[in-house]
Amino acid sequence: MIRTFSDLDLRPELLGALTALGYEEPTPIQGEAIPPLLEGRDLLGQAATGTGKTAAFALPLLQRLEKRGRGAGPVALVLAPTRELAMQVCEAIHKYGKDLFGPANGARVLPVYGGQPIGRQLRELERGVDIVVGTPGRVIDHISRGTLRLDGLLTVVLDEADEMLDMGFAEDIDAILEAAPNDRQTVLFSATMPSRVEKVARRHLRNPVRIEIRREQAEQGVAPQVRQSAYVVARPHKPAALGRVLDVEAPEAAIVFCRTREEVDSLSETLNGRGYRAEALHGGLSQEQRDKVMNRLRNRTTELLIATDVAARGLDVEHLTHVVNYNVPAAPEAYVHRIGRVGRAGREGVAITLAEPREHRMLKTIERLTGQKIVMEKVPTVADLRARRLELTRAALRESLLEDDLDGFRAVVETLTDEFDVMEVAAAAVKLAHEASTGGGSADDDDTDIPQVAARAEERAPYDSTRGGSRPSCGPGGAPARKGRVLEGPTAKLFIGLGRAAGVRPQDLVGAITGESSLSGRDIGGIEIAERFALVEVPEGAAEEVISALRATMIKGRKATVRRDGKR
Numbered sequence: 001m002i003r004t005f006s007d008l009d010l011r012p013e014l015l016g017a018l019t020a021l022g023y024e025e026p027t028p029i030q031g032e033a034i035p036p037l038l039e040g041r042d043l044l045g046q047a048a049t050g051t052g053k054t055a056a057f058a059l060p061l062l063q064r065l066e067k068r069g070r071g072a073g074p075v076a077l078v079l080a081p082t083r084e085l086a087m088q089v090c091e092a093i094h095k096y097g098k099d100l101f102g103p104a105n106g107a108r109v110l111p112v113y114g115g116q117p118i119g120r121q122l123r124e125l126e127r128g129v130d131i132v133v134g135t136p137g138r139v140i141d142h143i144s145r146g147t148l149r150l151d152g153l154l155t156v157v158l159d160e161a162d163e164m165l166d167m168g169f170a171e172d173i174d175a176i177l178e179a180a181p182n183d184r185q186t187v188l189f190s191a192t193m194p195s196r197v198e199k200v201a202r203r204h205l206r207n208p209v210r211i212e213i214r215r216e217q218a219e220q221g222v223a224p225q226v227r228q229s230a231y232v233v234a235r236p237h238k239p240a241a242l243g244r245v246l247d248v249e250a251p252e253a254a255i256v257f258c259r260t261r262e263e264v265d266s267l268s269e270t271l272n273g274r275g276y277r278a279e280a281l282h283g284g285l286s287q288e289q290r291d292k293v294m295n296r297l298r299n300r301t302t303e304l305l306i307a308t309d310v311a312a313r314g315l316d317v318e319h320l321t322h323v324v325n326y327n328v329p330a331a332p333e334a335y336v337h338r339i340g341r342v343g344r345a346g347r348e349g350v351a352i353t354l355a356e357p358r359e360h361r362m363l364k365t366i367e368r369l370t371g372q373k374i375v376m377e378k379v380p381t382v383a384d385l386r387a388r389r390l391e392l393t394r395a396a397l398r399e400s401l402l403e404d405d406l407d408g409f410r411a412v413v414e415t416l417t418d419e420f421d422v423m424e425v426a427a428a429a430v431k432l433a434h435e436a437s438t439g440g441g442s443a444d445d446d447d448t449d450i451p452q453v454a455a456r457a458e459e460r461a462p463y464d465s466t467r468g469g470s471r472p473s474c475g476p477g478g479a480p481a482r483k484g485r486v487l488e489g490p491t492a493k494l495f496i497g498l499g500r501a502a503g504v505r506p507q508d509l510v511g512a513i514t515g516e517s518s519l520s521g522r523d524i525g526g527i528e529i530a531e532r533f534a535l536v537e538v539p540e541g542a543a544e545e546v547i548s549a550l551r552a553t554m555i556k557g558r559k560a561t562v563r564r565d566g567k568r
């Protein structure tokens, strides 16, 4: 069992980069995929989104990279479905390999995608690159122009293969692999393994190692007394959203889990800057420092711990009430382990997850694994927060009234009632008490609301536009769109958490809506079906009716999340 990156025999320059990034241990797919990839084996790997597949193929590519003369063609080609993903992968490889040949003498990685002027790409290719990361369309362009040489390729990686095939890149992928040297290594990673992907693997991979990171029942479910909820928040708003959620939840003791040491440090700093007393706990601290932090949590000097999984391993705190996942954990098992820390011995526990839009899919995987619902919540608004604070003040006043040692204060009220109504006197007293307990007003970020975002918002981002008119064009996100009627009057857009992957077609949605609600086909506006969700436009006045009707029914044999589409 691979536990640490050093077990993986990686070059010290790579280990250094990982430490600098704060990665403490390999994710499951990394632990299993890196050794065979280092041996040069072909590989077929399946693991859900957010499980660290990029480093799983990038580290072996970098490990095998040798310092070569300028002008040589690339030794590795990574194909990715979209411009955004190609850029992300490129940045990741760049970070992992930035000191590969000595300080600041890193691997040369070039992103190649449509929509960017081809001139810069040509210049870079001419100067020589080690690794090219591109979308299939633009890569084909370069191959046919003779500007991308494949004869030096040692490895080709198909990243997010399911998405690439969904987007109609099958032929391009075939053509690229046909043009690559026969003795190359071929690596395919995919979040799902439908037969289309299997077919590509059968055709182009040679005796591949197969790795599937199963969503096995790590522990028999989660204690039922754990309340589980999630908030979809865009990355820049996460610290503020976390603060807001902590304010409303008012945990007795909480652990916030982060991915890396850097994230732990920067989040602790941010939270402390916002007036929370947060302590950091990660593998970069000495054992003594860690013990100190743990003791402060145990003896209630601290109520908020920001930690990595490794540092918090085996940690058991009796009075812990809340576990917060600052990101969706890379392995569903980690989620189960984390939330197993609360809800012990019949106490109520709360598990909260902050998910970025792209991680929404991962939440579904976790729900399937645990067999338990994770309730999607809205980040508390400023108004919610005020209401909650007032509620706390009210509760404190009530306690004070019950304790009944107010004699010393009655005289004050009496003198004021000559001039004012008792109600007014009381209200003024509440105001003072409230201001005193909330620190004289609101924290500085309190008056701005955190924007609500839709899950998997980037599925609607424009896709690679390199492919000219060679393929039938699709709607946004490759989604077949049904124009529908232009509805009169105000309309509402509904998000339905099932899409093409579940076999949903426009007629299925029309059928479900007309069958279960009072609407007829003419009342339904445009329908967009993306890979994992669909959007339907209905008259505003019927929105709530349609939402509850669809929630109560099955679409394509499945229950779907249905709600108003978040404003973007």
Ligand code: ADP
Pocket (backbone or CB within 6 Å): 022, 023, 024, 025, 026, 027, 030, 047, 048, 049, 050, 051, 052, 053, 054, 055, 259, 260, 330
């Ligand atoms: P996938 O391709 O499986 O969807 P990514 O490779 O994009 O996932 O990784 C998801 C996130 O996890 C990235 O932010 C990455 O930096 C982070 N990550 C990857 N490996 C590790 C690790 N071993 N420890 C901590 N964070 C990691």
Ligand code: MG
Pocket (backbone or CB within 6 Å): 053, 054, 159, 160
């Ligand atoms: Mg990926």
